[in-house]
Amino acid sequence: MQTVISKALAFLILISAYVVADSPYQSSEEFLGEAFAGSPPAPKTIWLKGEVKEKAGEILGHSYPGIRIRYWGRDKRTAWILEEIGKTQPITVGIVVDETGLESIRVLAFRESRGWEVRYPFFTDQFSGIRLTADNQLDRPIDGISGATLSVRALKKLTRLALYLHQQTVPGDDASP
Amino acid sequence: MKSYSLAMAFATCLLCNPISVLAATPPVTPTIEQLWDIIQAQQAEIEALKKQQHDTAQKAENADEKAEAAVVAVEEVDAKTAGVASWVDKTTIGGYGELHYNNFEGEDNELDLHRFVLFFGHEFTDSIRFFSEFEIEHSVAGDDEDGEVEVEQAYVEFDLRENLQAKGGVFLMPVGILNETHEPGTFYGVERNNVENIIVPSTWWEGGGAVNGYFDNGISWDFAITSGLEMETEGKNAFRVRSGRQKVSNATANDLAYTGRLKYTGIPGLELAGTASYQSNATQSNNDGLNEGILYETHAIYNKGPFGLRALYARWDFNGSAVSAAGDDDQYGWYIEPSYKPWQKVGLYSRYEKLDGARDQDQFDQWEVGANYWPHEDVVLKVDYRSRNVDRNSSGADDIDAFDLGIGYQF
Numbered sequence: 001m002q003t004v005i006s007k008a009l010a011f012l013i014l015i016s017a018y019v020v021a022d023s024p025y026q027s028s029e030e031f032l033g034e035a036f037a038g039s040p041p042a043p044k045t046i047w048l049k050g051e052v053k054e055k056a057g058e059i060l061g062h063s064y065p066g067i068r069i070r071y072w073g074r075d076k077r078t079a080w081i082l083e084e085i086g087k088t089q090p091i092t093v094g095i096v097v098d099e100t101g102l103e104s105i106r107v108l109a110f111r112e113s114r115g116w117e118v119r120y121p122f123f124t125d126q127f128s129g130i131r132l133t134a135d136n137q138l139d140r141p142i143d144g145i146s147g148a149t150l151s152v153r154a155l156k157k158l159t160r161l162a163l164y165l166h167q168q169t170v171p172g173d174d175a176s177p
Numbered sequence: 178m179k180s181y182s183l184a185m186a187f188a189t190c191l192l193c194n195p196i197s198v199l200a201a202t203p204p205v206t207p208t209i210e211q212l213w214d215i216i217q218a219q220q221a222e223i224e225a226l227k228k229q230q231h232d233t234a235q236k237a238e239n240a241d242e243k244a245e246a247a248v249v250a251v252e253e254v255d256a257k258t259a260g261v262a263s264w265v266d267k268t269t270i271g272g273y274g275e276l277h278y279n280n281f282e283g284e285d286n287e288l289d290l291h292r293f294v295l296f297f298g299h300e301f302t303d304s305i306r307f308f309s310e311f312e313i314e315h316s317v318a319g320d321d322e323d324g325e326v327e328v329e330q331a332y333v334e335f336d337l338r339e340n341l342q343a344k345g346g347v348f349l350m351p352v353g354i355l356n357e358t359h360e361p362g363t364f365y366g367v368e369r370n371n372v373e374n375i376i377v378p379s380t381w382w383e384g385g386g387a388v389n390g391y392f393d394n395g396i397s398w399d400f401a402i403t404s405g406l407e408m409e410t411e412g413k414n415a416f417r418v419r420s421g422r423q424k425v426s427n428a429t430a431n432d433l434a435y436t437g438r439l440k441y442t443g444i445p446g447l448e449l450a451g452t453a454s455y456q457s458n459a460t461q462s463n464n465d466g467l468n469e470g471i472l473y474e475t476h477a478i479y480n481k482g483p484f485g486l487r488a489l490y491a492r493w494d495f496n497g498s499a500v501s502a503a504g505d506d507d508q509y510g511w512y513i514e515p516s517y518k519p520w521q522k523v524g525l526y527s528r529y530e531k532l533d534g535a536r537d538q539d540q541f542d543q544w545e546v547g548a549n550y551w552p553h554e555d556v557v558l559k560v561d562y563r564s565r566n567v568d569r570n571s572s573g574a575d576d577i578d579a580f581d582l583g584i585g586y587q588f
Contacts, residue, residue, distance in 0.1 A: 025339070061554075111300075116397075117442050122444065142445070144445065144480060146442065146448040147358045149358075149363060153554065
């Protein structure tokens, strides 16, 4: 029995170590390059003050760490790089928003021991086109990952935050349905 | 006198209609020199206004730069503070707990702080981390007390590659639904289901080493070499799996256990998993009528919108003359649990369980219905009603009808 077990283990480790090479991660530069066809615009700043600060805190359930958030915008499209704690570690996410809602979401850095599934397109694809309701909730449910509740929750909060901030940066563009 | 009258008349006329008098005055055309002076004066005024505008713009720009410098300084102070407090930032604390009230029909009721748990973690580097779980069960531990103080997790984990990790220490066994994820807000029912108590002895932790990996299609695997069970072959807990946990407390390690799991989570909301755990000697000693044992466990979870479904099947196969003679060589259990969330903060569920464990009280079927209410995403209030029918009544093995109330939290 031990021989069979040892061979099975060696096989699994070899497959994981050498067969799978594609990484879902991107650097911030790669994310912005992809979002703006290779030539990202200069960053802009949104200041967290007044109602914006209050709403951002409501969405996250706590104050955003910082007094401003940088974003990149062109032609009513904006790109955001945001962070939120999952269970114990920050998850860094790149989000692109356009006039129709969320265009894409990429996990740029994930440091949690569990919940790795949120990094991959089979999970993040379901955010495509999602919008905000009038009370800053997502307009459709996101199916979670069992055992990764807190990581899923972090991505949902950051999506809501990016959609809300986008509304603040494009005057007259109300993404609410 | 006449000349005085004329002068008075002229003055009166002038006062009454000065324009007509002035209009009558011939215009004075400025000379080129005078015009040049006027142009020069106006040019000087324009230059002065331009300079004033430039100075104002410069002041505004300086103000922006000062504001930017102030923000950067604040952010740098934050970063430096973070550096000073890096140990604190790399150390995390969490926890959960649950209080239960059990109202039994025909028996004493109970109020119990079932679990009080604290997590401590530390990030040594980006790829090496520590995690621990410290638990007090039933509030008070000690001689003649019901409770226990337990270290259920204390391991160091290494990222070998982006999708390959290894860990060593005390950790939760990769089996079942609740064993690794059992914060009260993540499951229905005040008490945990019985299959993952009697057959899968959750919370089940062992000491040893483990490796796990995953693929971008949603398939993951775990493999662990750990301390094994040390089950009893005599007495009231003979062949009872749950009593065989050594809890890594001076655990006998003559015969190790080998546990592997395959899991698929490639579709959001869906989890399919199967675990096999081989206990090379379930008593850690020879010639006692119980040799090796294998646990097979498989489960499915599916959540779609407000609907949810959990189902789990687990079975032990033991070898040995004594365990076979007692009829405990084959122990199994399964449950199915549909649920529905009519509102985001409210969930309703029903569960049916079938158990065939070692003791009389571990052989029953049970119906359960109840509800969870989450006033906050990390706080849950629970209520349920359960009805248990044991296969055969004996001392300590009675039918149970009870309703339960619970409150739980996590942070």
